[in-house]
Every structure is written in structure tokens, then in C-alpha cells.
Amino acid sequence: MATEPLSQDETENRLRELPGWILEDGRLTRTYRLPSHRAAAALVVHVAAVQDELNHHSDLTLGYDTVALAVHTHDAGGAVTAKDFTLAHRVEELAPAHGAR
Template identity: 70%
Template sequence: MAVEPLSQKEIEDRLAELPGWAVEEGRLTRTFRLATHGAAAALVVHVAQVQEELDHHSDLTLGYNTVRLAVNTHSAGGGLTELDFSLARKVADLAPAHGAS
């Protein structure tokens, strides 16, 4: 099934439902802050599991107490698609359980 890029209006509407997320250089991004490096690493593992379930992967960057995600859909010419926002919603839902803000 082909994945189509979202329109600018669709992107703006979806961003309004995802506090803390932004579009930077054509990618959906967010940086989470956590209390410790261990908590940040645990969040990375949890996000990686979700990405495997969705078969859709972001760039994950682990810092001392931060986790940064950046995602777009390569098969849609690098555009943002519903897949990207689905991943973002799932991550936004699970991050608080890790103490992420």
C-alpha cells in the first residue's frame, strides 16, 4: 500500500494534537528530558519496541538525560505521513510512564 504525504493543513492539524512536537527540516521531532541516563535509555528501548511493532522507525538520539526523535517517511519522498504521526502519538502516550517531560 502506498503511503501519501500529508498536506500542510493536515500536518498543522495533527501537530495541534501533539504538544511538544514540531516539524524541523521536514521531520517530525521531539526531545524528551528525563531524570537520569538510565531512564532515558529505558525510554529508547521502549520506543524501539513500538517502532518494531509499527514497522516504522525514527532516528533516536540518546543523550545523558534526553531522548530525541526525528522521523519522516522515506517511501513518501521524505514527506510526513500518518505513519509518522501514529508513531509520535504512541511515543507521547508512553513517555510519561518513564518520567519524560
Template identity: 65%
Template sequence: MPTETLSQKEIEDRLAELPGWSLDGDRITRTYRLGDHFAATALVVHIAQIQQELDHHSEVALGYNTVSLAVNTHEAGGAVTAKDFQLAERVEQLSESHAAV
């Protein structure tokens, strides 16, 4: 069963509920700042765990004290779907326990 893409309005409405997230082309994105490199690395490991649980993976970039995500759904031709927001919401909840801003 194919995953349905979200309309521009649906994307905008959902982004309004996720401060810090934005639409960049055909992906939703967010960069988190953390205290240091070890804290950023720990967040990446926990994001990977969530991605495995959801069977939905994003592009993750690790910097010295930053973690950036870019999320879209490959099986929907690279469009934004509800699966992307499910992942973003889980990461957003997780980021609080890592003191990520």
C-alpha cells in the same frame, strides 16, 4: 501501495494535538527530558519496541538525560505521513510512564 504525504495544513492540525512536537524541515521532532541516563536509555528501548511493532522507524538520539526523535517516512520520499503521527502518538503515550517531559 504508496503512502500518501500529508499537506502542510494536515501536519499543523495534527501537531496541535501533540504538544512538544514540531515540524523541522521534512520531519516531525520532539525531545524528551528524563531524570537521568538510565531512564533515558529505558525510554529508547521502549521506543525501539514500538517501532518494531509498527514497522516504522525514526531517528533516535540518546543524550545523558534526553531522548530526541526525528520522524518522516522514507517510502514517501522523506515526507511526513500519517504513519509518522501514529508513531509519535504511541511514543507520547509511552513517555508518560517514563516521567519524560
């Protein structure tokens, strides 16, 4: 069964709980700055483990001292769903331990 897309209002309400996250091109996105390339790479590995646990994966981009995420739900036609917000909240919980801001 496909996951249901969130309405625009619901998406906007949920985004208020996630400072730094925005809706861009139909995806939830966030870029983190980290203290070093090694810290950024460690965050990517940690996020990848959470994504595997949730069976929900974002596009992850590793820069020198940045990590960017962009996520939407393929089985909802590329719309934003509760799954995307679950992943975003989990990333928000783990990112500070890597020095992300």
C-alpha cells in the same frame, strides 16, 4: 504501495494534538528530558519496541538525560505521513511512564 504525504494544513492540524512536537527540516521532531540516563535509555528501548511493532522507525538520539526523535516516511519520498503521527502518538503515550517531560 507508497504512503501518501500529508498536506501542510493537515500536518499543522495534527501537530496541534501533539504538544512539544514540531515540524523541523521536513520531519516531526521532539526532545524529551528524563530524570536520569538510565530512564532515557529505557525510553529508547521502549520506543524501539513500538517502532518494530509499527514497522516504522525514527532517528533516535540518546543523550545523558534526553531522548530526541525525528521521523518522516521514506516510502513517501521523505514526507510526513499519517504513519509518523501514529508513531508520535504512541511515544507520547509511553513517555510519561519513564518520567519524560
